[in-house]
Amino acid sequence: MMRAITKANDSRGLGLWFPCPSKYNSIDFLSALSDNLASAVERRFVRKSPLMLVLRRGQTLLIATAISVFIFGLATAVLNDIFAATAHRAGSVPASALPQWMFVIFGASLFLFIAIYAATLIRDNTTIGRLVREASSLRERIRFTASLRLGSEMGVTVTKALASTFSWSREKSLDERPTSVASLIFDFRNLVEQIATTLLRPVVIAIDELDKIDQTDAVKELLRDVKGIFEVTGVHFLISISAEAVNSLQLGSLLPDGRNEFNSSLYTVIELPPLVPDEARELLRRRNCPASARLASALCLLSEGNQRELIRLADLCMAYADEPESELDERAILKVLERESSALITEIIKAMAGDKVPDDARYGAWMALPRDAFTSVGRFIPLAQTGIVEIWQPVWAETWKKPLQDSWQRLLIRLFVAGRLLAPSRRSGTCLLDMPAAIVDLRDVLIAASRDTGIGRKLLTSRFGDSGEYRKGLAVSSFMPLTPRD
Numbered sequence: 001m002m003r004a005i006t007k008a009n010d011s012r013g014l015g016l017w018f019p020c021p022s023k024y025n026s027i028d029f030l031s032a033l034s035d036n037l038a039s040a041v042e043r044r045f046v047r048k049s050p051l052m053l054v055l056r057r058g059q060t061l062l063i064a065t066a067i068s069v070f071i072f073g074l075a076t077a078v079l080n081d082i083f084a085a086t087a088h089r090a091g092s093v094p095a096s097a098l099p100q101w102m103f104v105i106f107g108a109s110l111f112l113f114i115a116i117y118a119a120t121l122i123r124d125n126t127t128i129g130r131l132v133r134e135a136s137s138l139r140e141r142i143r144f145t146a147s148l149r150l151g152s153e154m155g156v157t158v159t160k161a162l163a164s165t166f167s168w169s170r171e172k173s174l175d176e177r178p179t180s181v182a183s184l185i186f187d188f189r190n191l192v193e194q195i196a197t198t199l200l201r202p203v204v205i206a207i208d209e210l211d212k213i214d215q216t217d218a219v220k221e222l223l224r225d226v227k228g229i230f231e232v233t234g235v236h237f238l239i240s241i242s243a244e245a246v247n248s249l250q251l252g253s254l255l256p257d258g259r260n261e262f263n264s265s266l267y268t269v270i271e272l273p274p275l276v277p278d279e280a281r282e283l284l285r286r287r288n289c290p291a292s293a294r295l296a297s298a299l300c301l302l303s304e305g306n307q308r309e310l311i312r313l314a315d316l317c318m319a320y321a322d323e324p325e326s327e328l329d330e331r332a333i334l335k336v337l338e339r340e341s342s343a344l345i346t347e348i349i350k351a352m353a354g355d356k357v358p359d360d361a362r363y364g365a366w367m368a369l370p371r372d373a374f375t376s377v378g379r380f381i382p383l384a385q386t387g388i389v390e391i392w393q394p395v396w397a398e399t400w401k402k403p404l405q406d407s408w409q410r411l412l413i414r415l416f417v418a419g420r421l422l423a424p425s426r427r428s429g430t431c432l433l434d435m436p437a438a439i440v441d442l443r444d445v446l447i448a449a450s451r452d453t454g455i456g457r458k459l460l461t462s463r464f465g466d467s468g469e470y471r472k473g474l475a476v477s478s479f480m481p482l483t484p485r486d
Helices: 002-010 026-047 050-086 100-124 127-143 181-199 216-229 243-254 261-265 277-286 293-302 307-318 328-351 359-367 377-390 402-422 436-451 453-464
Strands: 014-019 147-157 165-175 203-208 235-239
Touching (some): 014 026, 026 181, 026 203, 026 216, 127 181, 181 203, 181 216, 277 293, 277 307, 277 436, 293 307, 293 402, 293 436, 307 328, 377 402, 402 436
Parallel strands (some): 014 203, 203 235
Antiparallel strands (some): 147 165
């Protein structure tokens, strides 16, 4: 998105990045989007324009100069009158006796002011000027409620002898109606069409994190209301949406109810593939992160190939780069998983708070993943390999809601995969961190587990089975325990 926006701005077009909040309704969304677009126009053609800066600042400066000269001249004339009266002179000093430079400055200021005002008037009537006026007008309509008063008055007064008067008055007050979705769509389309027609360059509007809205139904309702802003000639909309929305969009007519809000609003899906180890290593290198090839592979796996998550995990790992303990690769992986485990257990304890949950249940959750298991690889591997079986559905999790249970099971899957990364194969002695194909395969397993933990666990079963040795793509017909024998 940011590349497209930068490219549009560099080509003398217009790029707008709009972060979508999580609680917007249609009117708030359209109002904020229109306001940001109008601000982008003003910022581009007014606040960042040297010509407009000179015209606006010049008018203010010339007015201040002319007023100062006028006040100084007037004060000088008054003082001359006072001094003349005090000296018993016949008359005051004439205006012609004032310094000539005062008249020169005043006349020059007035002339320049008129010239600048004429230039501003010409500028305002160009295509750019009309675009700026439309943007400013839209911002005023969005931010303020207009109240218009129309009045008329008629009066008749006759001669004083008749002592008679007649008057008639009328007043009409017009208050603007509340803003509607239809009016906002109309105003937005008018402005964005005028931008595209005026610039004749790409106009890119990026609506980021639309999937951040809490409920999928809310996203659908929003798209259903605002889809009228799309399909403007010369304007490109980039919208980030969730994987569920992408799946719905790709299904198209295969959906039971036919086309839905995603299908009727969006046409092209640009799906960014997850990173592979080499791409993750190159990304970290460009950010001056001294991660080894093995650590980059591990972070590529744990981040599920997501660029933003990879950078976050890498920044966390670099905090331990100078500690004189075990190798950074192992220590970084353990620290990342320890933080994730601690944060989730804390959230679980909060969810189990209350008199109805026994203390033993909260204690069981607290001790399920002991902190000392993350202090060394030797202690971590047994916990990672057995946890996915022994505490997959713990008895103290009866009070959990499904989202929390899914998070717990995803964590156990991540721990299991990390344990397999750090444990060398008994047959070959090779660590999975040194096998890029295995990293990519297990990355896909974690991605599947983020959508359905049962499927993720089944995929791990097919990879490791009962022996604990990695075997890519080995299918099984029934669930086999994941307890290792090596």
